[in-house]
Amino acid sequence: MKKQLIELRVNGRPRELAVEPSKLLLETLRQDLQLTGSKRGCDDSSCGACTVLIDGVPMLSCTLLAASCEGQEITTVEGVSEHGALAAIQKAYGDWGGAQCGFCTPGFMMTVKHLLATTANPSEAEIREALSSNLCRCTGYSQMYQAIKAAIEAEQKGMDSLSQQVAK
Amino acid sequence: MDAIGGVLCRCTGYRKIISAVIDAGREQILMSSAPAGTAVGNRMVRLDGLAKITGKEIYGADEIPSGALLLRVIRCPFHRAGFQFGDLEKYAKQNAITCVLTAKDVPGENRYGVIPKFADQPVFAESEARFKGEAVAAVAGAQAAVEKLDLTQFPVVWNELPALMTIDQALTPGAPQLHHGREQNVLVRGRVVRGDVDAALRNAEITAELEVETGFVEHACIEPEAGFARRAGDTIEIQACTQSPYMDRSDIARILGIAEASVRIIPTAVGGGFGTKLDLSVQPFLALAAWKLNLPVRMVYSRTESMISTTKRHPARMWAKAGAGRDGKLQALDFRADFNTGAYSSWGPTVSARVPVHASGPYFVPHYRALTRAVHTHLVPAGAFRGFGVPQMAIAQEQLYDELADRVGMDRLEFRILNSLTNDLPTVTGQVLGEGVGIRACFEALRPRWKAARKEAVDFNSSAQHLRRGVGVAGMWYGCGNTSLPNPSTMRVGLKSDGRIALHQGAVDIGQGSATVVTQICADALGCSIDRFDLLSGDTSITPDCGKTSASRQTFVSGKAAYMAGEALRREILRLVKACDCAKISFENGSVEVHEDKKLHRISLADLPIDKHGYVLTAEATFDPPTRALDENGQGMPYAVYGFGAHLAEIEVDTELGTIKVLRITAAHDVGRAINPTLIEGQIEGGVAQGIGMALMEEFFPGKGENLHDYLIPSAGDIPPIESILIEDPSSIGPYGAKGIGEQAVIPTAPAILNALHDAIGIRLRKIPATPDRVRAEILRCGITGASRG
Ligand code: FES
Ligand code: FES
Numbered sequence: 001m002k003k004q005l006i007e008l009r010v011n012g013r014p015r016e017l018a019v020e021p022s023k024l025l026l027e028t029l030r031q032d033l034q035l036t037g038s039k040r041g042c043d044d045s046s047c048g049a050c051t052v053l054i055d056g057v058p059m060l061s062c063t064l065l066a067a068s069c070e071g072q073e074i075t076t077v078e079g080v081s082e083h084g085a086l087a088a089i090q091k092a093y094g095d096w097g098g099a100q101c102g103f104c105t106p107g108f109m110m111t112v113k114h115l116l117a118t119t120a121n122p123s124e125a126e127i128r129e130a131l132s133s134n135l136c137r138c139t140g141y142s143q144m145y146q147a148i149k150a151a152i153e154a155e156q157k158g159m160d161s162l163s164q165q166v167a168k
Numbered sequence: 169m170d171a172i173g174g175v176l177c178r179c180t181g182y183r184k185i186i187s188a189v190i191d192a193g194r195e196q197i198l199m200s201s202a203p204a205g206t207a208v209g210n211r212m213v214r215l216d217g218l219a220k221i222t223g224k225e226i227y228g229a230d231e232i233p234s235g236a237l238l239l240r241v242i243r244c245p246f247h248r249a250g251f252q253f254g255d256l257e258k259y260a261k262q263n264a265i266t267c268v269l270t271a272k273d274v275p276g277e278n279r280y281g282v283i284p285k286f287a288d289q290p291v292f293a294e295s296e297a298r299f300k301g302e303a304v305a306a307v308a309g310a311q312a313a314v315e316k317l318d319l320t321q322f323p324v325v326w327n328e329l330p331a332l333m334t335i336d337q338a339l340t341p342g343a344p345q346l347h348h349g350r351e352q353n354v355l356v357r358g359r360v361v362r363g364d365v366d367a368a369l370r371n372a373e374i375t376a377e378l379e380v381e382t383g384f385v386e387h388a389c390i391e392p393e394a395g396f397a398r399r400a401g402d403t404i405e406i407q408a409c410t411q412s413p414y415m416d417r418s419d420i421a422r423i424l425g426i427a428e429a430s431v432r433i434i435p436t437a438v439g440g441g442f443g444t445k446l447d448l449s450v451q452p453f454l455a456l457a458a459w460k461l462n463l464p465v466r467m468v469y470s471r472t473e474s475m476i477s478t479t480k481r482h483p484a485r486m487w488a489k490a491g492a493g494r495d496g497k498l499q500a501l502d503f504r505a506d507f508n509t510g511a512y513s514s515w516g517p518t519v520s521a522r523v524p525v526h527a528s529g530p531y532f533v534p535h536y537r538a539l540t541r542a543v544h545t546h547l548v549p550a551g552a553f554r555g556f557g558v559p560q561m562a563i564a565q566e567q568l569y570d571e572l573a574d575r576v577g578m579d580r581l582e583f584r585i586l587n588s589l590t591n592d593l594p595t596v597t598g599q600v601l602g603e604g605v606g607i608r609a610c611f612e613a614l615r616p617r618w619k620a621a622r623k624e625a626v627d628f629n630s631s632a633q634h635l636r637r638g639v640g641v642a643g644m645w646y647g648c649g650n651t652s653l654p655n656p657s658t659m660r661v662g663l664k665s666d667g668r669i670a671l672h673q674g675a676v677d678i679g680q681g682s683a684t685v686v687t688q689i690c691a692d693a694l695g696c697s698i699d700r701f702d703l704l705s706g707d708t709s710i711t712p713d714c715g716k717t718s719a720s721r722q723t724f725v726s727g728k729a730a731y732m733a734g735e736a737l738r739r740e741i742l743r744l745v746k747a748c749d750c751a752k753i754s755f756e757n758g759s760v761e762v763h764e765d766k767k768l769h770r771i772s773l774a775d776l777p778i779d780k781h782g783y784v785l786t787a788e789a790t791f792d793p794p795t796r797a798l799d800e801n802g803q804g805m806p807y808a809v810y811g812f813g814a815h816l817a818e819i820e821v822d823t824e825l826g827t828i829k830v831l832r833i834t835a836a837h838d839v840g841r842a843i844n845p846t847l848i849e850g851q852i853e854g855g856v857a858q859g860i861g862m863a864l865m866e867e868f869f870p871g872k873g874e875n876l877h878d879y880l881i882p883s884a885g886d887i888p889p890i891e892s893i894l895i896e897d898p899s900s901i902g903p904y905g906a907k908g909i910g911e912q913a914v915i916p917t918a919p920a921i922l923n924a925l926h927d928a929i930g931i932r933l934r935k936i937p938a939t940p941d942r943v944r945a946e947i948l949r950c951g952i953t954g955a956s957r958g
Contacts, residue, residue, distance in 0.1 A: 036230040037223020039439070041390040042471045046876040049390055077223035086221070094217035095198050097850040100680065102220030103227060103391040103439025131884035135876070137390050137440045140857030141884040143850055 006067050010035065011079025019066050026050045028066035029076060037077035037106045041135070048134030051107040052076050058114045058133070077106035080113060088158065089113055092151035097143035104136040112148055121152070198846070204754070207688035207698045208904050211846040214684045215703060216437075216677060225437045228394030228409035228450075233464040236396055237266055238314040239457050240467070242305040242322045243477065244297030247331035247871065248546040251297060251304060254323030263317060265309040266463075269456055276425025282415060282447055282551070286355070286513035288347055289549070291423055291452040296329070298346055298511035299548050300871055301476030308457045308465050331546035335485055335506045338545045346511060346544040353544040355509050358520035360527075360802030362596050363535035368500035372491025376571035379488075382560045382936045383867035384508075385481035387553055388881045391439020392474040396466035397454035402426075404455050407434040411445040411676055414713045419448055420455050431455075432709050435676050442858075443552030444478050447514055475874045479514050479551025481862075482507040482542070484560035488527075488568050496578045498587045500535035503527040503565065507557060509542040510549035516542035519550075519557035521651050525798075525806050526558045528596045529565045530607040530645035531587040536596045538802075547870045554858060555911040558646055559918060563936055566642035566919035570926065580923070581618045581641050584814070585611045589645070598803045604907070606838025606897030607643060607812040613836040613893045614641060614816045621818050621832075625927070634824045637831070638928025642919035643814040647807030648908040649721040649793050656792035657726040658712035659733040661690060662783030663741070665773045667757045669696060670783065672704045674711035675726040680910055681847035682722040686730045688843055689903045693734030696755045712788065723843060723909070724809060724902045725791055731903040732789035740785045745769035793901065809899045811912040813837035815856070817920035818888075821928045823952060826944030828864055830886070830921060836893040840907035849892045852913045856890050857882050859917020864937050 003018040010033060017032050029035045029052070038061055041049035050062040053075040080087045089112050092098065099105040108131070115122055115130040122130070127148055131141055200213045219225040244251070256268045271278050271292040278294065281287030293304050304324065307314060332338040332346070338353040346353055369375060395408020404424060410416050413433040421428040438445055450467045457465040469477075486505040492498050505523055509516035524538035540557075573583035588608040594600050618641060625637035649655050660672040671690055677683040683703060691698040704710055741760060742751055751764040762769040776784035796805035816834040821827070835852050842848050861882045873879050898905025918936070926932055931946045 030230075031232075035223075036226075039227070039391070040229070040468075041392065041439075042876045044471070044875050044877045047390055081222065090221040094221040095200075095213050097214075097846050099217060099220040100850055100854065101389075101391070101438060101440045102217075102225050103389075103437075105220050106223045109221070109223075128884050135388075135390060135881060135883060137388055137442070137858075137881060138854045139850060140853035140855070140882075140890065141887050142853040142890050143846075144884075 004067060006070050008066065008069055008074060009072070010074045011076060021065070021067050023066050024062055025052070025064040025066045025069055026061040029061060035076050035078050039103055039106060041103065046135070048111065049104055049107045051110040051134060053110050053114060056114065056117065058111050075110070077109050080109055087113070088154040089116065089148070089151040092147040092154065093144070096147040096150055097139065098147035100138035104134060107134045108136065108144065116152065116155070201699045202697060204695050204697045205692055208692045208843050209841070210844070212684060212688055212698065212844055214681050214847065215687060216683055227391050227437050227439045229468045230436070231396070231407065232466055233396060233398055236464040236466045237308045237457070237461070238311045238467070239306055239308040239453055239465050240314055240317065240319065241303045241453060241473070242307070242319055242324065243473070244293065244300060244302045244304055244326070246297070246326060246328045247300045247333065248329045249297050250295060250327040250329060252325050253305070254325065256323060259323050264313045265307050267308050267457065267461060269306040269308070269453070269460070270304065273456060273460060274423060276423050278423070280419040280423060280448055280452065281513055282515060283513065283517055286517055289512040291456065299546055301548060302511070303453070303477070306453050306457065308461065333545060333547065335508050335543045335545065338543050346546070350544060355513055355542040355544055356517045356520050358524040358540035359538070360524040360596055361537045362598065362801070362803065365500050365502050365535045365537040368535035369489060369491045369502060372499050373494045374572060374575045375489060375491045376568055376575055377489040378564060378568045378571060378932070379486065380564050380567065380934060380936060381483070381485045382563060383483050384548070384550065384870065385553060385862055385866050386475055386868040386879055387440070387442045387444040387478070387480070388876065388879065389440030389442065389444065392469040392471055393445070393449035393478065394468040395436065395450050395454060396464055397458035398464040399458050399462050403430050403432055404459050405432045405434065406451050406455055407436055408451055408454070409438045409445055410435045410451070411438060411441040413674070413676065415446070416448060416451055420451060423452050424455060424459055438676065442554045446552050447479050449478055471876055472874045475868070475879065476548060476870070479549050479553070480868055481553035482509060482516070482519055482550035482557055482560065484557065486561065486564040488564050490568050490572050492572050492576055494576065496573070496576045496583055496586050498531055498533050501528055501533050503538040505540045505561065507540065507542045508545055508547065508550060510545060510547045512549040514549045514551035515556065516550065518552065518651065523557040523561045524802055525597055525647065525651065526645065527561050527565055529562065529569065530589050530643050530812050531584070532589050532593040533596055538596070554855070554914045555646070558911070559859070559862060559915045562642060562644060562915050562919050563922060566916070567922055567926070567932060570923045581611060581615060584641065584643055597798060597806055599805045601810065604809065604840060604897050604899035605812065606895050607645060607814070609895045609897060610812055610814040610836040610838055611643065613895060614814055614834055617816055617834045621816065625818070634822060636821045636823060636928040638819055638821065638924040638926070640817045640920045640923030640925070640927055641814060642916040642923060644912060644915040645810045645812050646908070646912045646915060648724040648809045648811060649807055652795050652797050652804060652806045654792050655721060655725060656790050657729040658788060658790040659686070659690070659726065659729040660712050660781070660786060660788045661694070661733045661737050662781055663737060663760070663773070663785040665758070665776070665778070665784050667700070667755055667759060667773055669694065669701050670704055671701055671730070672711045673726065673730065674705070674713055675722045677705070680851055681844065682726065685723050685843045685847060686727055689727045690730040690734040693731045694738050695753050700755055721908060723906050725793055727843070727903040727906060729789050729791040732791055733787050736787035736789050737785060740787055741771070744771060808901050809840070809907050811838065811840070811907040811909060813912050813916055815916035815920040817917065817924045819921060819924040819928060821925065821943070823929060823947055826940035826947060828921070828925065828938060828943065830860055830888045832888050832891070833917065834891045834893065835913070836895060837909060837912060838895040838897045838907070839909050840898045840902050841896050841905035842894045843904065843906050845894060848894060848909050851909045852892045853890050855913025856917045857887050859914045860886060860921065862937065863918035863921040865939065867937050
């Protein structure tokens with residue numbers, strides 16, 4: 001198949017590359033852009049390990065054609081850190097056991113990032129519903145709740161100290 | 169109550185144990201660094217977490233050497249088939265493939281297996297494939313060419329043969345025999361006998377009997393198997409996800425017909441193992457291709473390929489009968505189990521050996537007989553899956569004990585407490601553990617919730633219609649390490665000239681956190697802050713052998729080796745300045761200070777010579793837990809240490825739909841010493857989740873639903889709140905008293921849920937998992953309606 005030149009915006013950077021029109025976004029990220037954080041865990045869109053954000057919305061990169069994502073903002077786990085510092089949710093997952101083997105973690109990171117961006121104070125049920133789109137075989141999900149709560153707290157504290165600074 | 173009171177008084181260590189129950193609410197402080205001597209027992213943040221949360225961790229499929237060829241495997245589409253190849257050369261040429269590999273291309277032995285004595289699995293089948301998914305050939309070539317191949321067009325003619333699909337078919341006289349020398353397809357038998365079980369059952373005032381079957385369970389690691397191999401002169405290097413680099417090395421050497429020293433295994437991070445990544449997967453194919461072509465070769469299993477070809481949990485068919493006195497004391501257990509071990513031996517012998525040792529459960533049973541068989545069929549090999557057969561066994565034994573308690577007329581929890589094993593009572597193999605038998609404390613810790621939950625369920629059921637609640641409890645014990653076999657671990661720790669510590673630890677961390685735990689232990693033994701440690705992990709060329717990550721042995725065995733190595737390095741440092749054992753050491757950048765009474769020795773590390781390992785001082789230590797072989801009746805000392813635990817399940821059954829919702833799990837585990845409570849709770853919660861899957865939804869049918877869409881594993885919505893209660897009844901053998909937790913955590917969940925099902929609606933299923941169709945069918949068969957039971 002003939003390759004086609006496309007331009008993707010990945011983690012805030014424009015990336016120009018030649019890909020076959022049939023190439024999946026997941027394979028493009030992993031093979032062409034060496035962004036191997038997004039994982040393949042299944043053949044039939046059931047695991048969520050490949051989840052990335054497309055214009056802020058979690059999508060399965062194993063089901064999208066790379067070429068169809070032109071003009072959209074793609075965020076992968078590699079782009080979750082902010083200004084070189086770990087995002088609150090990353091730190092919380094690492095600290096609170098949200099990641100054991102870690103293979104599912106990049107996918108969960110994207111799912112949870114979206115949850116926190118769209119729901120200020122998610123209830124237990126809202127968290128559970130969001131997490132249900134991804135599979136984890138190691139953790140039993142429980143420490144993820146702890147991690148998410150810690151991340152929300154940390155972000156609120158961060159906000160507070162920011163607003164205090166502004167007030168000064 | 170009198171009887172229970174009596175037991176209470178006999179157990180002198182009892183109070184101490186209970187006071188050591190960790191209050192989960194109290195100790196919630198996470199620590200990312202710890203001053204010298206304080207790492208053990210604290211919630212240290214895992215050391216390898218950063219790479220995992222940033223996406224930088226390298227798993228099997230994440231690195232591709234430049235110019236690597238892609239490899240794919242041709243697998244048998246029938247449960248059993250003879251086959252003949254067509255023109256392979258022509259096929260390769262037509263499709264621009266670099267090479268086709270078959271059994272003929274194996275330079276060494278076309279045979280491997282995790283237990284050398286039973287090794288029987290070919291890399292490629294030779295004339296007959298024995299299970300659906302068995303490899304017969306492989307193709308390697310440029311990615312573009314190999315990716316687009318339709319492998320159903322591969323030139324091979326299949327001749328489908330009648331297959332043995334069940335244990336009964338395999339045992340039928342005259343059935344085809346899968347392996348030479350294994351009469352009636354029996355791979356191996358297990359046996360533990362103590363006392364006179366027949367007489368004891370005859371004389372028992374109360375008896376109960378039960379039959380139950382379980383199916384194949386898939387590990388469903390989220391990471392499918394993957395890796396690459398390359399040849400460097402006379403050495404083959406294999407980088408892949410694995411739980412057992414040293415065993416891989418031996419098998420690959422045998423397959424290639426080269427020395428072990430010429431094989432280098434570089435384990436990547438493992439995206440879930442649970443036992444299945446103890447066996448070879450992609451490694452032999454990659455090694456053969458790279459060795460032959462002298463080019464790097466890579467391979468990634470598809471999910472379906474992983475599901476059809478890698479090991480599963482053994483299906484079990486179990487029968488058991490138990491007897492007790494009217495006082496509720498257990499007198500006898502007769503237990504038999506057949507395990508469907510599939511086409512090749514894998515860990516079948518281990519399962520058959522481990523189950524008879526454990527089938528009493530964590531109780532004192534004076535008269536006992538447990539007989540097991542592992543039986544070959546034409547199905548995917550069953551191997552190691554978290555618990556080596558003990559989780560299946562517990563489904564039979566713990567349900568049976570509930571039946572017995574009911575017949576005696578005792579509270580089911582109190583029945584277990586009454587019969588709990590103690591420090592001074594012998595196990596069914598005649599071993600008196602003498603210490604660290606924390607099972608009773610586990611049950612006691614569940615008592616408050618048990619009472620409250622039972623009352624809540626009765627209240628709920630008194631007004632409910634088609635929803636019924638139930639509460640169940642189950643206990644567990646599990647020996648840490650290999651059964652009556654040596655399984656040493658060696659750790660090396662080096663002091664660098666800049667004052668940092670290098671820990672060469674070959675224990676593969678498959679997500680459970682062993683790298684962190686082992687470092688915590690070593691740091692405290694050495695008396696140095698954990699912050700100074702640099703980890704060098706599981707590469708067979710840089711770390712001594714730490715055995716495999718299985719059998720809940722890494723904290724216990726490798727942890728103890730790390731403890732000994734830390735202590736040895738401490739002694740080396742003291743010897744350097746001839747200081748006494750009680751001296752205090754402090755580590756600085758570039759120097760070490762030894763404080764002894766009023767003397768202060770300062771060792772400038774730059775002045776010391778560098779040894780052959782590249783350090784100024786090196787210490788190495790090996791630990792092999794003391795065990796003794798079992799005699800023909802299974803009597804002996806199979807394990808040095810056991811872990812104990814008990815789970816309490818609260819469930820709700822929809823009698824109209826047959827669905828079961830788990831409302832809450834309370835899990836009490838005696839871990840000896842909680843080296844890192846956060847990591848232990850993570851193990852418990854993960855184990856509970858797998859136990860819920862095993863009880864309610866997971867069954868793999870070879871040939872059907874070979875994907876994660878049809879094969880359901882629990883998602884977040886299926887997992888209820890889990891409360892962990894950690895109990896520390898130390899074993900003096902383990903490091904700081906610690907025991908294993910990895911497999912212990914999964915064992916009691918399923919039987920607790922099944923006991924709760926019986927509590928809710930009075931049914932026991934003959935086949936597990938308790939899927940809605942089975943539950944519903946049994947409800948109809950028994951004529952249960954929501955209102956008919958009060
Ligand atoms: S890889 Fe499993 S959902 Fe995309
Ligand atoms: S941490 Fe292993 S799959 Fe989630």
